Amino acid sequence: MMAPVDAFRTVDRLRIEAEGLCVDYNGTVALYDAGLCLKSGCICGLVGMNGAGKSTLFKALMGFIRPSRGIIRINGLPVAKAQREQAVAYVPQSEGIDCSFPVSVWDVVMMGRYGSMNLLRIPRESDRAAVRHALERVELLDLRDRPIGSLSGGQRKRTFLARAIAQRASVLLLDEPFNGVDVRTEKLMAQLFLQFRDEGRTILISTHDLSHVRDFCDLVVLINKTVLAYGETSEVFTPENIAMTFGGLPPNLITGPASSEELD
Ligand SMILES: Nc1ncnc2c1ncn2[C@@H]1O[C@H](COP(=O)(O)OP(=O)(O)O)[C@@H](O)[C@H]1O
Ligand SMILES: [Mg+2]
Numbered sequence: 001m002m003a004p005v006d007a008f009r010t011v012d013r014l015r016i017e018a019e020g021l022c023v024d025y026n027g028t029v030a031l032y033d034a035g036l037c038l039k040s041g042c043i044c045g046l047v048g049m050n051g052a053g054k055s056t057l058f059k060a061l062m063g064f065i066r067p068s069r070g071i072i073r074i075n076g077l078p079v080a081k082a083q084r085e086q087a088v089a090y091v092p093q094s095e096g097i098d099c100s101f102p103v104s105v106w107d108v109v110m111m112g113r114y115g116s117m118n119l120l121r122i123p124r125e126s127d128r129a130a131v132r133h134a135l136e137r138v139e140l141l142d143l144r145d146r147p148i149g150s151l152s153g154g155q156r157k158r159t160f161l162a163r164a165i166a167q168r169a170s171v172l173l174l175d176e177p178f179n180g181v182d183v184r185t186e187k188l189m190a191q192l193f194l195q196f197r198d199e200g201r202t203i204l205i206s207t208h209d210l211s212h213v214r215d216f217c218d219l220v221v222l223i224n225k226t227v228l229a230y231g232e233t234s235e236v237f238t239p240e241n242i243a244m245t246f247g248g249l250p251p252n253l254i255t256g257p258a259s260s261e262e263l264d
Contacts, residue, residue: 013040014076015171015202016061021070023056030056031067032226038202038219040170043193045217045233046206049246052224054206055093058173061204062090074171082171086115089164091157093175093206105151105159106144109134112166134165139188154185161192172196172203178212190216213237 016038023031031053038044046054059065061072063079074082082088089112112134113127123131135141138158143151148159157177164172178186193203193216204221207213213220213233220237222228222245229241 014038015040015074016204017071017073017076018057018061019071021057021060021067021072023053023060023065023067029225031060033070034223034225034227035070036221036227036230038204040202041197041200042218043197043203043205043216044219044221045213046204046221046223047208047210047213047242047245048206048223052245054223055175057223058090058092058175058204058206061173062088084115086167087169088171088173089167089169090173091160091164091175091177093179100149103148104145105135105140105148105162106131108148108159109162109166112163115167130166130168131162134162137165137192138162152182153179154181157181158185158188161189170201172201174203174205176206176208178207178209210237210242 014037016036018037019035021031021034022029034053034057036044046057048054056065060067061074061079063083072079075085075087077085077087109131110123110127113123113130114121117123117127132141135144138161140155140158140162143155148156151159161177177189181189190212193205196203197218205212205217214237217233219231220233221230222236222241224245228245229236
């Protein structure tokens with residue numbers, strides 16, 4: 001049986017807690033004193049220029065890189081423990097898979113079940129049902145036997161989303177999921193994110209497209225090596241804050257809209 005609709009909801013449970021994170025690559029600072037806190041059942045946009053540290057933050061939350069300072073908790077657990085519990089699914093910016101590798105869509109999604117299988121990794125009927133259900137949700141069941149390398153960018157992104165669904169992760173980290181995808185995939189992903197939120201999952205999405213933030217992100221984190229502003233989209237996603245994030249200028253140095261003078 002599939003999980004009930006609100007399977008991931010836990011009252012006011014904190015899904016992601018990060019505090020005072022510092023990450024450097026051989027002395028070059030990528031993140032400094034960065035922090036955020038996300039409850040269950042929300043969609044948060046992560047917005048910043050190229051090189052602002054978005055992918056670095058995702059990798060730290062996944063435990064791929066170790067911050068030099070700071071604390072991370074996922075569902076109240078240290079990163080390694082949350083990983084063991086398969087709590088977090090990650091869709092990287094470039095999928096990090098060799099696309100000439102002869103693995104099918106079905107196999108990639110089945111990888112989401114590995115954490116709950118025994119060492120021999122022999123799928124049970126429940127695993128096959130979970131994979132089928134996940135592929136249906138991303139509208140890819142008809143392509144299940146296709147090698148991953150033969151898919152379009154959008155289909156590949158949907159495959160990785162299906163893997164996250166099959167994994168039953170409560171936290172989804174999506175690094176630029178809309179890059180290079182077709183309109184159909186974009187719409188489907190936006191719908192899925194809203195459903196995931198209603199199921200009580202927490203979704204952190206980095207994006208360059210500011211309209212996505214306005215359309216479906218409840219919260220937004222603006223970053224440039226540190227968290228510049230963070231909170232409800234309606235309060236934080238202001239022209240001043242956006243200009244600060246992309247222009248690197250403090251708000252008092254940003255001139256108002258050019259049209260205001262023209263209107264006089
Ligand atoms: N593996 C790495 N080695 C050295 N520097 C890196 C590495 N990965 C990222 N950086 C640097 O860290 C900073 C943040 O990068 P990144 O997190 O990829 O930013 P974003 O995803 O926002 O574009 C950049 O200055 C980038 O050049
Ligand atoms: Mg990046």
